[in-house]
Amino acid sequence: MSSGVSHRRRAALLAGLGALGAGAAGFALSGIQPAWADGSEPVAGVDYVVLANPQPTDAPPGKIQVLDFFWYGCPHCYAFLPYLEAWQKKLPPDVDFEHVPVAFNPQVEPHSRIFYSLKALGLVDEMHAKVFDAYHNKHMRLLDPNEIADFMAANGIPRAKWLAVYNSFSVSSDVNRANMMVQAYQIDGTPTLACDGRFLTSPAIASSHTPEGALAVMDYLIARVRSERAR
DSSP, X not given: OOSSOOHHHHHHHOOOOOOOOXXXXXXXXXXXXXXXXXXXXXXXTTTXXXXXXXXXXXXXXXXXXXXXXXXXXXXXXXXXXXHHHHHHHTOOTTEEEEEEEOOSSGGGHHHHHHHHHHHHTTOHHHHHHHHHHHHHXXXXXXXXXXXXXHHHHHTTOOHHHHHHHHTOHHHHHHHHHHHHHHHHTTOOSSSEXXXXXXXXXXXXXXXXXXXXXXXXXXXXXXXXXXXXXXX
């Protein structure tokens, strides 16, 4: 799977490149320094894309939603993970951060089901990185329900309890909703971050092509949304 949004899809996403409302002072919400040395603001179409069709968010009132579109099997997502986790820990309280699993084909939908099962059990913080590690370092494909259940049991989650949640209607509904979000946001690569249902960036999109640069762009976008709402 590719990383970020393709040039073909980027052209379709861009819209409304008007004057930006937030100043450069809002960059470093997370303490990450901007990747652009001259202090200029990130540029739409260069550092981030603007969705032609903004999406509704389900963030609590007053919160700014940030979505992390990822796939457990994506090596770019795995490389991005430590940067993202460090950044996430420093987010201000008005940011609502959510992971959204991406399945570009039905064969890997078990990975989306893994995520939403962990979420239902309240174990995302404990197990998210472990699932990435199992795939990329222990060569576990985690596509067969029995292999997945064995892995979870080895990590202290009772097998029967895991399978009941994994096969539940609520988890199926969550997976279907994630698939619809991937289509609505026109995600064609991972990892991709979305802000306020309007903006996308990633290490592949940001002009720096680095994890730090992409997260600095996201800091800027969060500050922009906050400034727009204050007005």
